[in-house]
Amino acid sequence: GENVEQHPSTLSVQEGDSAVIKCTYSDSASNYFPWYKQELGKRPQLIIDIRSNVGEKKDQRIAVTLNKTAKHFSLHITETQPEDSAVYFCAASKGGSGNTGKLIFGQGTTLQVKP
Amino acid sequence: DSGVTQTPKHLITATGQRVTLRCSPRSGDLSVYWYQQSLDQGLQFLIQYYNGEERAKGNILERFSAQQFPDLHSELNLSSLELGDSALYFCASSVGPGAQETQYFGPGTRLLVL
Numbered sequence: 001g002e003n004v005e006q007h008p009s010t011l012s013v014q015e016g017d018s019a020v021i022k023c024t025y026s027d028s029a030s031n032y033f034p035w036y037k038q039e040l041g042k043r044p045q046l047i048i049d050i051r052s053n054v055g056e057k058k059d060q061r062i063a064v065t066l067n068k069t070a071k072h073f074s075l076h077i078t079e080t081q082p083e084d085s086a087v088y089f090c091a092a093s094k095g096g097s098g099n100t101g102k103l104i105f106g107q108g109t110t111l112q113v114k115p
Numbered sequence: 116d117s118g119v120t121q122t123p124k125h126l127i128t129a130t131g132q133r134v135t136l137r138c139s140p141r142s143g144d145l146s147v148y149w150y151q152q153s154l155d156q157g158l159q160f161l162i163q164y165y166n167g168e169e170r171a172k173g174n175i176l177e178r179f180s181a182q183q184f185p186d187l188h189s190e191l192n193l194s195s196l197e198l199g200d201s202a203l204y205f206c207a208s209s210v211g212p213g214a215q216e217t218q219y220f221g222p223g224t225r226l227l228v229l
Contacts, residue, residue: 032215100171101213105158
């Protein structure tokens with residue numbers, strides 16, 4: 001069945017360091033991979049996404065890479081700041097004939113950025 | 116603010132009861148998704164509606180049902196509630212049927228079953 005594995009479950013870094021979160025998906029038909037940031041008690045907010053026809057995408061301090069062969073994608077945050085502290089979720093979905101946006105989420109990574 | 120609204124914000128009820136959660140999508144969005152977030156299960160997809168029709172179903176219990184109305188708002192009905200149904204329920208919306216589309220999440224409804 002469809003599954004997304006996310007690692008690590010917790011990550012602690014010093015302010016200014018980089019953080020990397022990795023996800024692996026099981027369904028090779030998956031073609032859309034968003035990343036959401038969720039602060040305590042708040043809604044998940046999209047921070048970046050990537051589609052399967054692209055290998056890498058950057059937005060300021062955030063980048064995502066996709067390896068379709070390995071069914072693996074990663075989130076990279078550079079120059080981390082205390083306000084980056086939150087839970088990060090990766091997700092995957094596939095279009096195809098059903099054309100649905102059903103998202104399968106990873107288990108989440110709690111990122112702590114120490115000042 | 117994502118433009119997706121959900122009511123109520125909090126709901127406290129007893130086992131065996133029935134509740135209705137409401138979601139209004141962003142203006143112009145035709146799809147509504149429901150997700151359940153619990154501590155042990157993470158974010159789980161429940162169901163998607165697109166332009167009034169059911170589009171996809173996840174691990175939604177038979178005690179749960181949903182619908183999307185002509186004005187595109189959606190309701191999630193949870194019946195015969197159990198303690199384990201306590202969770203955050205999010206709805207999200209996207210502009211079309213969903214493939215490779217950004218989903219915008221509402222603020223959620225926190226359900227506590229006592």
